[in-house]
Amino acid sequence: MTARKDVPAGPEPCVLCAAIATQSTHGWSDQQEHRARNSSRGIATQRPADYVRAVIATGDGVWWDSSDQELENRVAFRLEQQRRVLDASEPKAISFVVTEIALDQVVGSTSVARGQVLHLLQLGERPNIAVQVLPRTVPNNPLLHGGLITLDFAPSAPRIAFAPVPYGPSTYHDQEADTGPMFRAYERVRELALDLDSSRTLLIDKLKGME
Template structure:
């Protein structure tokens, strides 16, 4: 589980990769957490946190751990050190740290490096598919006392996040299931809703966007507890990661049994929801209601 509450900055995907590789090297070398900790003059808990990407990975620490684990070949050492330097660089979202809580920094990092993003959203249009006006209304509803400048920064962050879907190199597949409630609840008024549905009609023409609607008529389904996202990466060391959100933060899960539960729920919902091929017809019909 990725702990989004710890210090040291939100873990980037590269830091997670480096942590996994260090764990593999330690285990292959038969070195315990305690032995690795003694090599760095830190506690065994610090080694665990390094491997889980919960703390920054200082280059001298990484180099000493590599030698402790028997890595001596210069090219291999340099490749690890280069990865450590890159992993410690802040992501583009660091520019929004004034309006970006630590737990959501983790989310944006995972989102930015994903190959596949699957989601269930019972309340709002997913952030990657929102218009500026809709995003502003959503943020204002969630932060009724925030100054206007903070709302504007939040909207700007959300709009910049959306560039992941249109980047030139390997944009991820976004496959989302939304409740019918999402498209019927008026966020920002009829004008905003019309614009939002028009936008969904446009983005669902992209080959890397698959949107399904869970109609009221489908009855109960396996994920009626709340919204969540599942991230899959093009990197062998990284398992799928699930983000389950709450009002004050999020829990990130990467254990196989936990992730499998969410994946099964998504698969079952996708079978119950309106097929992707019919989504545009549903959107067009709902558009007329606004």
């Protein structure tokens, strides 16, 4: 285990869990997987710029001294993360699970929140991206406690997992005794979530409700 503090970029909204796999030129049989999951918050890969800015602005003057430059640095860092995943030269198979509760959380403004839902719908139209929603009524969600991110690089490197924290360094786990339960939690959440078509229908209904 190692404690690591990346360039912090503020709190994380929206996604419960996500799976990202680097596509092999030989298909998916020898793919590398990078799975990330987060509870009522989320990772930068599914957020438009307005949403990124609104989320990070909630930490300005709280988790760091209020600073326009610091805010811009954090926004730029997150958007670069997003670009590297969504626009990578090696196509990635990406799967997001979003909590319905997080979709109802207004971040910045209703307009910004609506833009985020629309963005999720647009991402779901890509052939390499799947978006699922976990309804608020589903019991036994194993990730109610908070964020969880795992990375699986197939046989080339050990699996790694960590739980993002709002302040300070995260502990990166690389022992199977730790990463095994984290990966199982991810699989359970995907099983509990709506299928792709039902998730899309729910997202469209949420979008209509914000008009």
